Amino acid sequence: xxEPSNNNELPPIPAKRYFTxxxxxxxxxxxxxxxxxxxxxxxxxxPVKRRGNRRxxxxxxxxxxxxxxxxxxEQGFTIGGARQRLSGTEVKEELSQTxxxxxxxxNELEEVLELLNHx
Numbered sequence: 001x002x003e004p005s006n007n008n009e010l011p012p013i014p015a016k017r018y019f020t021x022x023x024x025x026x027x028x029x030x031x032x033x034x035x036x037x038x039x040x041x042x043x044x045x046x047p048v049k050r051r052g053n054r055r056x057x058x059x060x061x062x063x064x065x066x067x068x069x070x071x072x073x074e075q076g077f078t079i080g081g082a083r084q085r086l087s088g089t090e091v092k093e094e095l096s097q098t099x100x101x102x103x104x105x106x107n108e109l110e111e112v113l114e115l116l117n118h119x
Contacts, residue, residue, distance in 0.1 A: 010066060018048070018056040028065045038068060041079050044086055063098075 011027055025032045036055075039045050045064055047055040057065075064086075071082040 013059060013062050016059075018058060019062060021047075021055045021057070024057045024062055024065060027062055028069055030065065030069055035065065038065070042068060042083055042086060 010029060013027060019027065021032045021035055024030075024035060028035075030038075039047070042064075045061060045068070047057045047061055049055055068082055068086070071077040071085060072079070077085060
């Protein structure tokens with residue numbers, strides 16, 4: 001098991017659209033029951049639920065879980081403190097920057113794909 005201060009040693013997030021709770025548990029080094037509990041405590045965390053109430057997490061959910069994990073396990077926040085921190089403007093600005101970076105990366109990849117298709 002990873003030490004709390006080693007969040008940067010978590011495995012990379014695969015390029016998939018949806019992840020099961022078991023996969024997210026391994027990617028974030030957090031047990032499944034903790035993930036279900038965090039869903040109740042953090043309103044931002046809302047995985048898609050399909051047949052049989054099965055949870056399917058998206059990439060942004062996994063990133064949010066890693067952020068929650070870092071706040072709780074590495075920075076020593078309480079659940080309430082982490083909730084406040086996540087609802088603050090700092091996180092919204094970081095998310096905006098992340099979204100801009102993702103758009104830029106996507107545009108670059110689309111350009112590369114277009115170049116490859118014209119060969």
